[in-house]
Amino acid sequence: MEGKMAVVGSAATIMVFKAAGVEAFPVADEKSARETLRKVARDHSVVFLAEEYAEPLQDLLRRFDEGAYPVVLPIPTGKETGYGEEFLKTVMERALGVDILFQK
Amino acid sequence: MARINVNPTRMELKKLKARLSTAVRGHKLLKDKSDEMVRRFTVLLREDRRLRDEVEGDLSAALKQFALAGALTPPYVQETAFSMPSAKIEAECGTESVMGVDVPTISLSETQAPAALPYAFSEITSEADDSVKMVSALLPKLLRLAAVEKAVRLLSYEIERNKRRVNALEYVMIPQLEETIKFIRDKLDENERAAIVRLMKVNTPVS
Numbered sequence: 001m002e003g004k005m006a007v008v009g010s011a012a013t014i015m016v017f018k019a020a021g022v023e024a025f026p027v028a029d030e031k032s033a034r035e036t037l038r039k040v041a042r043d044h045s046v047v048f049l050a051e052e053y054a055e056p057l058q059d060l061l062r063r064f065d066e067g068a069y070p071v072v073l074p075i076p077t078g079k080e081t082g083y084g085e086e087f088l089k090t091v092m093e094r095a096l097g098v099d100i101l102f103q104k
Numbered sequence: 105m106a107r108i109n110v111n112p113t114r115m116e117l118k119k120l121k122a123r124l125s126t127a128v129r130g131h132k133l134l135k136d137k138s139d140e141m142v143r144r145f146t147v148l149l150r151e152d153r154r155l156r157d158e159v160e161g162d163l164s165a166a167l168k169q170f171a172l173a174g175a176l177t178p179p180y181v182q183e184t185a186f187s188m189p190s191a192k193i194e195a196e197c198g199t200e201s202v203m204g205v206d207v208p209t210i211s212l213s214e215t216q217a218p219a220a221l222p223y224a225f226s227e228i229t230s231e232a233d234d235s236v237k238m239v240s241a242l243l244p245k246l247l248r249l250a251a252v253e254k255a256v257r258l259l260s261y262e263i264e265r266n267k268r269r270v271n272a273l274e275y276v277m278i279p280q281l282e283e284t285i286k287f288i289r290d291k292l293d294e295n296e297r298a299a300i301v302r303l304m305k306v307n308t309p310v311s
Binding site: 003004005013017019022045068069071073076084087091092094096101 | 142145146149150152153156157159160163164166167170171174193194195196197199207210232235236239240246247249250251253254256257258259260261263264
């Protein structure tokens with residue numbers, strides 16, 4: 001199955017993805033990110049989302065977890081948000097109940 | 105633990121015994137499933153962490169490079185340079201079953217020839233070329249990370265659900281059934297003893 005790829009984020013950072021051949025959807029704030037993501041997720045299988053929008057749009061991301069597609073991947077775009085570590089901690093806690101990676 | 109409200113008859117006893125054995129078997133199967141899912145999950149979790157570390161490093165390098173390019177050219181020039189992408193890539197999407205959970209598998213459609221940069225060299229500085237190339241090279245890894253992360257997410261939900269099922273069987277269903285079976289058995293024994301006593305009474309001659 002062929003799937004389309006898209007990237008959602010601030011205009012300055014996603015330009016480079018556009019040059020690499022990924023469809024780019026620039027957004028300016030949380031509200032427009034929410035609308036764009038909802039629209040884009042309908043006909044794209046893989047969506048890269050700028051990490052700074054992952055936290056405020058959590059409820060929307062949660063809804064994509066019902067099936068295998070669409071896959072929304074928050075990617076770091078310069079602004080450090082600690083999403084990756086946070087994500088690992090959440091799923092680890094949900095599935096195992098213990099911390100097997102960081103062990104602090 | 106409350107027992108189920110049933111009539112203490114042999115028929116109910118038989119039914120309950122069948123249900124108990126099913127419950128015990130189901131519990132064992134689900135527990136095995138849970139163990140295996142957790143094993144797979146930890147493997148994927150470690151891979152996710154490794155990939156994310158790599159991607160974060162590479163991507164921030166690429167974006168830094170791109171920001172440099174942006175600093176050297178006026179924004180409108182940059183915009184026109186990037187407004188018409190020449191390359192268009194698609195992802196090959198499939199699904200794979202991990203312990204009954206459908207997880208995505210994604211890869212780049214085909215090894216597309218390194219697409220020509222979508223702009224003229226005169227338009228923008230070479231820093232942009234580098235960053236575009238870096239991102240292109242990074243895409244397979246990004247897709248892999250996307251698939252792994254989604255799999256980790258889906259598995260975590262499934263493990264949680266499965267755990268709930270195992271616990272419901274272990275701490276509710278099975279004790280309940282066991283207690284009810286014991287209750288019926290006691291009751292039947294009691295009836296039997298009563299019947300024997302009654303027979304003995306009947307048999308003793310009236311003095």
